[in-house]
Amino acid sequence: MIFSKYLFFILSFIAIYAALKVLISKKPMHSVLYLTLAFFAIGGHYILLNxxxxxVVHIIVYAGAIMVLFIYTVMLLNLNIKGEFPKSRLAKIVGSLAGxxxxxxxxxxxxxxxLQxxxxxxxxxxxxxxxLGKVLFDEYYLPFELSSILFLAAMVGAVMLGKKDIY
Amino acid sequence: MPSTIQNLQIIPLDYYIFFCSALFAIGVVGVLVKRNALVIFMSIELMLNSANLLLAAFSAYRNDPAGQIFVFFIMVVAAAEVAIGLALLVMIYRSTHTIDINVLNKLKW
Structure with missing residues (x-):
């Protein structure tokens, strides 16, 4: 049990460090890779919570699908050549203060x-x-089916937006 | 009270709250500070993940499976949202050749 506490601290440190590096990194590609690291650390937290x-769903969806989408978008947009997006020092200070x-x-x-x-x-x-399967297919069966419609709508929308001649 | 002894051995729920609050605040700072729309999108994902983790933590500590089902549905919606959002970003980039949010202020005022 003491071991799991150490594991919690290590995973939290990795996640927060990676999250900070997402903001600090100048290049969007580095941000994406650090975000992947943060997602894996959060996946470790889920395992720690049993x-x-x-x-498994988190690793498949985030590290498998969403990060691949992000990486493809970064490569499609060709951001590393366009350069950085400097923001005024005042805005940075005020934003950090607000956070x-x-x-x-x-x-x-x-x-x-x-919270005892x-x-x-x-x-x-x-x-x-x-x-979880028993609960999902018993009490939450309708939302589960509706989410498939949501996915279909999202897929149609993404294809629509990706077409060239709809401006 | 036997539960007190047990409480000393498990990770306190407070730790998860502090960790998720920190992650959420980092995401908020990212949205406020960054100008690259893609990085802002990543910060939103970070906030979503911290909320998910806290929901799963409460669910695990309260012995209630509904919280974890909700996390599953949030992940479903997040996946759809990312697909649409990135498609929008690519489209914006194609028409304006930038994703700097200070340039994309036509709808602001």
Whole structure:
């Protein structure tokens, strides 16, 4: 159990470091690769929570599909030649300040709740495919089917937008 | 109270809250600071992921599978959103040859 605590800190450090590097990196390609690292660290967090189904779906969807889309877009847009997007120092300072204040507010807000829980997530079985599948195909069957329509609509929309002569 | 002893051994839920808040704040800073629309999009993904992780953490600690189902649906919607958003970005780039959001301000005022 102590080991999982260390694992939590290591994964959190990797995720936050990669997330910061997404912002710091000048080239969009580096940002994409650091974002992939952050997604893998978050996938490790899902495994730590014993949510194995979510971990697998997260890796497949984010590292497998979304990051490939991002990388293809970066290569299609040819951004590394166009150069950087400098922003004024004032905007950077104000943006960072606003983000820091938001973090402070969120932490202060969550500190005010009493979040005592007795469940050990590494012992319960709700994150496994067997139990989640039962819930998904029992109570949430209609949203599951509707999401397929959403995907169809998204696919048609992406193809429509990708066509050349619709401006 | 036996649960107190057990609580000392598992990762406290507070840690997940702090971690996800930090990740969310980093995403917000990215949206506010960056000018490249692609990086802003990545920051939005980061925020979405932090919310997802917190939802999964609450679900795991409260022993309620509904939270993890919601995370699954959020991932579904995020995948569709990314496909459409990147298609829009490519289209904007094709017509204006930039994705600098300071140039794309025709709808701003």
């Amino acid at each position: 949510a194995q189904f979510l971990a 820091g204040l938001l973090l402070l507010t969120l932490i202060a807000l969550f500190r005010s709740f009493d 829980v007795a469940n050990d997530p590494s012992l319960n079985q709700i994150g496994l495919v067997k139990s």
